Amino acid sequence: MSTSQDKPQLIIDGKRLDGRGPGDMRRISIEANVLKNAAGSAYIEWGNNKILAAVYGPREALPKHTSDPEKAVIKCRYQMAPFSSLEDHGRTGPNRRSTEISKVIREVFENVVIREQFPGSEISIFIEVLQADGGTRAAGVTVAAVALATSGIPMIDIPYGVSVGKIGDQIVIDLNKIEDNYSDADVPIAIGARDGKILLLQMDGDMTNAEIAKGIRMAQEAGSVISKLQTDALRGPYLKISEKYDADDPSVPK
């Protein structure tokens, strides 16, 4: 979001700078189970974003004072790699932004993981942004949800994330970095795919109630596509196995 006078024109003749219409998403691909040593993992490419998520646990919550005798605690670390953008992310530890994003993503998963099944334990979610181009917290939620699902940790829902925003008088979906920086509003959202509950909603800039409602509707529509990509990624390895055990394959015992 910017109030500067010299902001670039982000929509020309109805098209965004990368050629998308207001309701068009960037290309997304998700792969599950990409790391051998984590309990669960996934990798997402979402436009130019490249993000890896890994899950550890449930394991004993340490230090002890962080544990909850009633349920598992979720710990989340979102971090941008030093080389992930033109800005330097290498010299310092957590900053205000990464602390905030880690917190809001943790809250998403606190609301979907069935934590009561693992009292006294912790579930750690690591989100490593390897390349960033706007919308990394939404893509981070989407990929972390797949990583959690691959770990077998029970959840009541598989959330997805996506951002919506306002450019001039247009409501647009899935803002990239330049749009995020110069839009009139940027609203990252996370939604439970099954129950439709809004699990994260932040807003930078101004939108009217009607504009926010329209943005949420656009996010929900995009959500059906994102959710399918998540479940396809989860089914992926099993689909490959079943293809391998083709009935015509002579190596398969009858």
Ligand code: CDP
């Ligand atoms: O990534 P997301 O849209 O969730 O968060 P943001 O704070 O609105 O940042 C928008 C984009 O600006 C990021 O995705 C990065 O591409 C870039 N950015 C960056 O490279 N370094 C920062 N310290 C902050 C933002």
